[in-house]
Amino acid sequence: MSERRITRRRLLGAAGAGAVLVGGGGYALARSNPDPATGADRTAGADRVAGVDGAAGVDGAAGPDRTVVAFYGTHQAGIATPVQDRLHFAAFDLTTDDRGALVRLLRAWTAAAARMTAGAFAGPDGAFPTVVQAPPQDTGEAAGLVASRLTLTVGFGPGLFERCGLRSARPAALVDLPHFAGDALDPNRSHGDIAVQACADDPQVAVHAIRNLARIGFGVVGMRWSQLGFGKTSSTTPAEQTPRNLFGFKDGTNNIAGTDRDQLARHVWVDAADETPWMTGGSYLVARRITMRVETWDRTSLAEQQQIIGRDKREGAPLGATHERDPVSAGRLRPDSHVALAQPDSNGGITILRRGYSFVDGSDDLGRINAGLFFLAYQRDPRAQFVPLQENLAANDTMNEYIRHTGSGIWACPPGVVDGNDWWGRALLG
Amino acid sequence: MSERRITRRRLLGAAGAGAVLVGGGGYALARSNPDPATGADRTAGADRVAGVDGAAGVDGAAGPDRTVVAFYGTHQAGIATPVQDRLHFAAFDLTTDDRGALVRLLRAWTAAAARMTAGAFAGPDGAFPTVVQAPPQDTGEAAGLVASRLTLTVGFGPGLFERCGLRSARPAALVDLPHFAGDALDPNRSHGDIAVQACADDPQVAVHAIRNLARIGFGVVGMRWSQLGFGKTSSTTPAEQTPRNLFGFKDGTNNIAGTDRDQLARHVWVDAADETPWMTGGSYLVARRITMRVETWDRTSLAEQQQIIGRDKREGAPLGATHERDPVSAGRLRPDSHVALAQPDSNGGITILRRGYSFVDGSDDLGRINAGLFFLAYQRDPRAQFVPLQENLAANDTMNEYIRHTGSGIWACPPGVVDGNDWWGRALLG
Numbered sequence: 001m002s003e004r005r006i007t008r009r010r011l012l013g014a015a016g017a018g019a020v021l022v023g024g025g026g027y028a029l030a031r032s033n034p035d036p037a038t039g040a041d042r043t044a045g046a047d048r049v050a051g052v053d054g055a056a057g058v059d060g061a062a063g064p065d066r067t068v069v070a071f072y073g074t075h076q077a078g079i080a081t082p083v084q085d086r087l088h089f090a091a092f093d094l095t096t097d098d099r100g101a102l103v104r105l106l107r108a109w110t111a112a113a114a115r116m117t118a119g120a121f122a123g124p125d126g127a128f129p130t131v132v133q134a135p136p137q138d139t140g141e142a143a144g145l146v147a148s149r150l151t152l153t154v155g156f157g158p159g160l161f162e163r164c165g166l167r168s169a170r171p172a173a174l175v176d177l178p179h180f181a182g183d184a185l186d187p188n189r190s191h192g193d194i195a196v197q198a199c200a201d202d203p204q205v206a207v208h209a210i211r212n213l214a215r216i217g218f219g220v221v222g223m224r225w226s227q228l229g230f231g232k233t234s235s236t237t238p239a240e241q242t243p244r245n246l247f248g249f250k251d252g253t254n255n256i257a258g259t260d261r262d263q264l265a266r267h268v269w270v271d272a273a274d275e276t277p278w279m280t281g282g283s284y285l286v287a288r289r290i291t292m293r294v295e296t297w298d299r300t301s302l303a304e305q306q307q308i309i310g311r312d313k314r315e316g317a318p319l320g321a322t323h324e325r326d327p328v329s330a331g332r333l334r335p336d337s338h339v340a341l342a343q344p345d346s347n348g349g350i351t352i353l354r355r356g357y358s359f360v361d362g363s364d365d366l367g368r369i370n371a372g373l374f375f376l377a378y379q380r381d382p383r384a385q386f387v388p389l390q391e392n393l394a395a396n397d398t399m400n401e402y403i404r405h406t407g408s409g410i411w412a413c414p415p416g417v418v419d420g421n422d423w424w425g426r427a428l429l430g
Numbered sequence: 431m432s433e434r435r436i437t438r439r440r441l442l443g444a445a446g447a448g449a450v451l452v453g454g455g456g457y458a459l460a461r462s463n464p465d466p467a468t469g470a471d472r473t474a475g476a477d478r479v480a481g482v483d484g485a486a487g488v489d490g491a492a493g494p495d496r497t498v499v500a501f502y503g504t505h506q507a508g509i510a511t512p513v514q515d516r517l518h519f520a521a522f523d524l525t526t527d528d529r530g531a532l533v534r535l536l537r538a539w540t541a542a543a544a545r546m547t548a549g550a551f552a553g554p555d556g557a558f559p560t561v562v563q564a565p566p567q568d569t570g571e572a573a574g575l576v577a578s579r580l581t582l583t584v585g586f587g588p589g590l591f592e593r594c595g596l597r598s599a600r601p602a603a604l605v606d607l608p609h610f611a612g613d614a615l616d617p618n619r620s621h622g623d624i625a626v627q628a629c630a631d632d633p634q635v636a637v638h639a640i641r642n643l644a645r646i647g648f649g650v651v652g653m654r655w656s657q658l659g660f661g662k663t664s665s666t667t668p669a670e671q672t673p674r675n676l677f678g679f680k681d682g683t684n685n686i687a688g689t690d691r692d693q694l695a696r697h698v699w700v701d702a703a704d705e706t707p708w709m710t711g712g713s714y715l716v717a718r719r720i721t722m723r724v725e726t727w728d729r730t731s732l733a734e735q736q737q738i739i740g741r742d743k744r745e746g747a748p749l750g751a752t753h754e755r756d757p758v759s760a761g762r763l764r765p766d767s768h769v770a771l772a773q774p775d776s777n778g779g780i781t782i783l784r785r786g787y788s789f790v791d792g793s794d795d796l797g798r799i800n801a802g803l804f805f806l807a808y809q810r811d812p813r814a815q816f817v818p819l820q821e822n823l824a825a826n827d828t829m830n831e832y833i834r835h836t837g838s839g840i841w842a843c844p845p846g847v848v849d850g851n852d853w854w855g856r857a858l859l860g
Contacts (some may be wrong), residue, residue, distance in 0.1 A: 024608075027491050049719065087662075088790070090793075127678060127743065127744070128732070128743055128744035129732060132731060132732040132733035132736070133732075133733055134731055134732070135728060135731055135732065136678075136732050136743075138678075139678050139724070139728050139787075140674065140677075140678025140679070140743060141661075141674045141675065141677075141678045142674075142675055143674060143678070143744070144671065144674070176544050188795075189792075203660040203661060204660065204661040204674075204788070207660075207661075207676075207788075207790050209631060209803075210799075211676075211724065211728075211799060212774075214725075215725070218725070222797035222799040223793045223799065224793075224797065225792055225793055225796070226790070226792050226793050226799065227792060228658075228790055228791075228792075230516075230633040230634065230637075231571075231634040231637075241574065243572065244571045244572075244573060244574070244634075244636075245571065246569075246571055246641075247567075247570075248557060248569050248570025248571045248573070249570070266513035292639060294569070295644075295645070295648070298565060298569050298641075299565050300565060301562060301563050301564055301565055302558070302559060302562040302563075302564070302565070302566050303563055306562070312555065313558055313570060314557075314558035314573070335528060345448040358571075358637075359792060360518070360633070360637050360656070360658055361658075361792070362619075362655055362656050362657060362658075362791070363520075363653045363654075363655055363656050365618075367652035367654065368653070369640075369641060369644065369653065370658065371637075371641075377599050391463050404494075
C-alpha cells in the first residue's frame with residue numbers, strides 16, 4: 001500500500017534531494033527543505049485556512065497535513081489508492097522530438113508532483129516569492145489548501161512511442177484500441193502522448209496540479225484535452241458504500257479492493273515476467289468518456305432500468321438477490337443485462353480495477369445535459385482485459401441504447417517513483 | 431436570515447400542503463408527509479450513507495439533516511445564503527406560449543425544490559417506487575446524500591416577458607445589457623427565459639437538482655445552457671477567509687455580508703417603493719462567464735500581477751496596506767488596477783453582492799485551459815449597479831488583457847416562497 005500517511009517534511013526532504021535544473025518553464029529544485037519564508041508550504045503561517053471540503057481542512061489545520069497520500073513507492077499512487085472525490089484528467093501531446101527535453105520535463109514534473117501531492121507549492125520559491133520581477137513558480141490558487149489526498153498518475157500513450165526514438169520500446173500490450181460497435185469518438189477528447197490523472201478530494205487542488213504541470217511543460221508538451229469529474233462512481237474501499245452513477249445506480253460494486261494484494265498482482269500490476277521489463281510494477285490505463293443519455297433514461301420505467309442494469313436500484317443487489325454484495329447469479333438476470341455481461345464469470349475471469357467519475361459538461365445543442373461517466377480502468381494487459389470485455393459489452397449490452405462512447409485513450413503507466421533520485425519514466429528513458 | 435436550520439419533516443409537511451397536479455413530466459404531490467416506505471426521504475433506512483463531502487455526511491448520518499437551508503422565506507435562498515462550495519447553473523427557454531403550462535411548471539418546480547432542498551427526493555414516491563412500471567419521480571443519484579446546503583434560486587429573463595402575455599409586466603430594471611468593450615459573448619452560453627442557480631456543498635446534489643427540474647420541465651422548457659462551478663471565489667461570510675480565484679488572488683474581499691440587513695436592503699433586495707411591485711423582496715441577477723487566459727497570466731511577473739489586481743497576492747491586502755480587510759486607499763494603487771476601478775468609492779458608492787465560482791471546461795483548440803470565473807452578481811437595480819460598474823471596468827481595467835467575457839445573462843429573481851401554498855412567480859403570474 002502506498003497510502004500510509006507520512007509527514008510533509010519527510011516527503012519534501014526526499015523530493016528536494018532529487019534536485020534538477022530544467023529549462024522551458026521549469027525551475028531549479030535547489031533546496032532540500034522548503035523555506036517557510038517563501039511560503040513553499042502552502043498552509044504555512046497566516047495562509048493556513050480550512051480546506052474547501054471542511055473535513056480535510058480541519059484535519060490539516062494544525063500540525064502535519066494528514067491528507068497526504070505518499071508519492072513514492074513501487075507503484076504509482078492513484079491506482080490502488082482509495083478513490084478520491086474529484087478528478088482532473090489531462091492528455092498532453094509532445095511538441096518536440098528532443099529526447100533530452102522529454103527527460104527534463106519528466107524530471108521536473110516528478111519533482112513538482114512530489115511537492116504538490118505533499119501539500120506544497122509546485123516550486124520551492126512558492127507562489128509569493130520575495131523577488132517579484134519574475135512569474136511565480138506556483139500559480140497560487142491552492143494557497144491555504146491542504147493536500148486533499150492529491151495523487152498524480154502518469155501514463156505514456158502510443159503517440160509518444162512514435163517520437164524521440166522510442167518506437168522499439170513500445171509495449172506490445174499498449175495496443176491501438178480497436179473500433180468497438182457504437183463508438184462515436186471525438187478526436188478532441190481522445191488519445192494523447194502523455195496522460196496525467198489528478199485525483200483529490202478538493203477540485204481546486206486537482207485543477208491546480210494539472211495547471212502547474214501544464215505550465216512547467218510549456219514548450220515541450222501542449223494540452224490536447226482535459227476532463228473534470230466529480231462523484232466517484234467506483235470504490236476501491238470495500239467498507240465504503242458504493243457511490244451512484246448518473247443512472248442512479250450503484251456501479252462498480254465488485255471492484256478490486258486497493259488492499260487486495262493478490263488481486264492487484266494478478267490483474268493490475270505488470271509483472272517482471274511479463275514481456276516489457278521497463279513496465280514492471282506499472283499498469284495499463286484505458287479511459288473512456290461515456291456519454292449518458294440521461295433524459296431518455298429518466299423516461300424509462302424502473303422495471304426496465306433494473307433489467308438493463310441487472311441490479312435492484314435501491315439496494316444495488318443483483319436481481320434475484322437481497323444485498324449489494326450478494327453473488328451475481330447469471331441465471332436470474334437477463335443475459336443482455338450489464339451486470340450479466342460485465343461480470344468476470346461471463347468473461348473468462350476478466351477483472352479490471354475501475355476508478356470512474358461522473359461528469360457534466362454543460363448541455364448540447366438539443367438541450368440535453370452533456371453528462372456521463374468518465375471511465376478509468378487499470379489492468380495488467382488490455383489485450384486480455386479491457387479489449388475482450390468491451391467487445392462483449394459493445395456487441396450485446398442493452399445499456400448501449402442509453403450510452404455512447406465519446407472519448408477514448410490508452411496509456412502505459414510506468415512503475416512508481418521510489419525516491420527523490422528517481423523520476424517518472426526513468427526505466428524507459430533513463 | 432433564511433438560513434435558520436429547521437427539521438426536514440417540518441419542511442416536507444409544508445411542501446406537501448401545497449399539493450398540485452401537473453402534466454408534462456410532472457407528478458402529483460398528494461401526500462402531506464413523505465412515506466418512508468417509498469424512500470422519499472433520501473437518507474432513510476438502509477440507504478443512509480456518508481455524503482460525498484465527509485463533514486456533511488457525518489452531520490446528517492443520524493437524526494435530522496443539519497445541512498438543510500430553509501427554502502421558505504421573504505427572500506429566495508441562495509442570494510444572501512453563505513456561499514456553498516459548488517454550483518450548477520442552468521438557463522432554460524420556454525417552448526410554449528401557454529401561460530397555464532408555465533404556471534403549472536412553476537408550481538411543480540416549487541414543490542420539487544422545497545423537497546430537494548430539504549434533502550428529500552424530487553417527488554413523493556421517490557426514486558424507488560414499489561410500482562415499477564413507470565419512470566421514478568426522482569432520478570436516484572442523490573439517494574443517501576444529505577441536503578448539502580442545497581439552495582435553488584429562480585430568475586426570469588427578458589425572453590420570458592416576450593411570451594405568455596407578460597410583456598407589460600417586464601420590470602424596467604430588467605434591461606437588455608449593453609455591449610461592453612471587449613465582450614466576446616457566445617449565444618450558446620448566454621441569456622435564457624428562466625435561470626436556476628443550484629448551489630450545494632456536494633456537486634452531485636447540485637447536478638441532481640438541476641437534472642430533476644429539467645425532467646419535470648420537459649415539454650414546457652428546454653435547457654439552453656448550463657455551467658458547473660467549483661471553488662467559490664466570493665464569501666458572504668465575513669469571518670471566513672476569502673477564497674482564491676484562478677488568478678491565485680483573493681477576490682471579493684469587500685463583498686456584502688449575508689448578515690448585513692442594512693446593506694442588503696440598500697443594494698440587493700427590491701423595495702416595495704421601487705417601480706415593480708411584484709418584484710418586492712426579489713433581486714436582479716447578472717451572470718457573466720469570464721474566461722481567464724491563465725497561461726498568459728502565469729507568465730506575468732508577480733509585480734505586474736499585483737499591480738493589475740491592486741492587491742498583494744499572499745495576504746490579499748490592498749497595495750500599500752498590510753491586511754486583507756484594510757481599507758483601499760486609491761492613491762496607493764495604479765488608477766487602472768482592478769481594485770481601484772471596482773471599489774465603491776470609484777463608482778459613486780455602487781455595491782453588488784457577488785457569488786462567483788471558478789470553472790474549468792476542458793481545454794480549447796489551442797491547448798489552453800478553458801477556465802475562468804462564473805460571476806454571479808445580485809442587486810436591486812442593474813441600471814444603477816452592474817451596468818455602470820462594468821462600463822467602467824470594460825473601458826479601463828488592465829485586467830482585460832487577461833480575461834474575456836464569453837457568456838452573459840440577466841434575470842429578475844422574484845421574492846421568496848413564503849409557505850407551501852406559495853410558488854415561484856406567484857406575484858407575477860398568480
